[in-house]
Amino acid sequence: MFDNLQDKLDKAFHVLKGHGQISEVNVAETVKEIRRALVDADVSYKIAKEVTGRIKEEALGQKVLTSLQPGQLMTKIVRDEIARLMGGSVAEMDLKSSPSVILMAGLQGSGKTTHSGKLANFLKRKKTKKPLLVACDVYRPAAINQLKVVGEQIGVEVYSEEGNNNPVSIATNAVAHAKANGFNVVIVDTAGRLAIDQAMMTEIRDVHAAIKPDETLFVVDSMTGQDAVNTAKAFNDVLDYEGVILTKLDGDTRGGAALTIRTVVEKPIKFIGTGEKMDALDVFYPERMADRILG
Ligand code: GDP
Numbered sequence: 001m002f003d004n005l006q007d008k009l010d011k012a013f014h015v016l017k018g019h020g021q022i023s024e025v026n027v028a029e030t031v032k033e034i035r036r037a038l039v040d041a042d043v044s045y046k047i048a049k050e051v052t053g054r055i056k057e058e059a060l061g062q063k064v065l066t067s068l069q070p071g072q073l074m075t076k077i078v079r080d081e082i083a084r085l086m087g088g089s090v091a092e093m094d095l096k097s098s099p100s101v102i103l104m105a106g107l108q109g110s111g112k113t114t115h116s117g118k119l120a121n122f123l124k125r126k127k128t129k130k131p132l133l134v135a136c137d138v139y140r141p142a143a144i145n146q147l148k149v150v151g152e153q154i155g156v157e158v159y160s161e162e163g164n165n166n167p168v169s170i171a172t173n174a175v176a177h178a179k180a181n182g183f184n185v186v187i188v189d190t191a192g193r194l195a196i197d198q199a200m201m202t203e204i205r206d207v208h209a210a211i212k213p214d215e216t217l218f219v220v221d222s223m224t225g226q227d228a229v230n231t232a233k234a235f236n237d238v239l240d241y242e243g244v245i246l247t248k249l250d251g252d253t254r255g256g257a258a259l260t261i262r263t264v265v266e267k268p269i270k271f272i273g274t275g276e277k278m279d280a281l282d283v284f285y286p287e288r289m290a291d292r293i294l295g
Helices: 003-012 024-040 045-061 070-085 112-124 141-154 167-181 198-211 226-239 256-265 286-293
Strands: 100-105 131-135 185-189 215-221 243-247 269-273 281-283
Touching: 003 024, 003 286, 024 045, 024 070, 045 070, 045 256, 070 256, 070 286, 100 112, 100 198, 112 131, 112 141, 112 185, 112 215, 112 243, 112 269, 112 281, 131 141, 131 167, 167 185, 167 198, 185 198, 198 226, 215 226, 226 256, 243 256, 256 269
Parallel strands: 100 185, 100 215, 131 185, 215 243, 243 269
Antiparallel strands: 269 281
């Protein structure tokens, strides 16, 4: 994850880390290299330009030119700017109500079912949470079975209604079931399509309106890069969601979605998925991720 960006940023700092005389030309050249590295990481040119514009301003303002350790100072400036790009501080879920309802939205294959399970597992481990998983994909029986398998694996009950093909009523009944049976978190897995279409958007909007989730999380495959960012925008227009789960970061060598979703959509990445197993879920800490990128 982020391997290419790490390498390229390292090379960009090469000049400033050397012992030669540092000049404004060196700084400009470094900034240009950073911009190239960001664009190669699938950050849009516009954002890469804005970010490097700020980096240059900071660098000149903080007197990188006269610093005894210009490389270190520049690394810190870039690190702070990248952390800011990804949202700065951590964004936690608000699960104060009981039951709290979490709605999972996203395209088919993005990792919704897997991450419904991972999230249930994550919450269950907190001891104070008793999650219920809800299968609302009425079009694909395989999806319901998949969630049941996941539920069994992590020891979490799965609510489903055979024969009911109305996701709004399944979700509403599930919340009532949770209330009656002492579950304090309800995680609703929904149907996704391969691409955005009106029927899917109407359905998820109706489920959203009926159960009024505390947290709507948009699940998206990080490997789809700028497409991930565009899909994130389209879902946010309809759902005004609380946050993003960025999946498959273990296979994403570029990192463009992780770097830019927050800035483009103005919604935080709350979790990242880093594998197929049920424990491959991490809270997203922009600062830590920036530290990692800058090595
Ligand atoms: P859904 O259609 O949105 O419910 O997507 P699924 O949960 O069925 O996931 C689609 C595929 O992606 C499955 O084969 C998952 O095992 C895989 N997958 C999901 N999340 C991750 C992840 O974070 N990393 C990796 N490597 N694979 C993942």
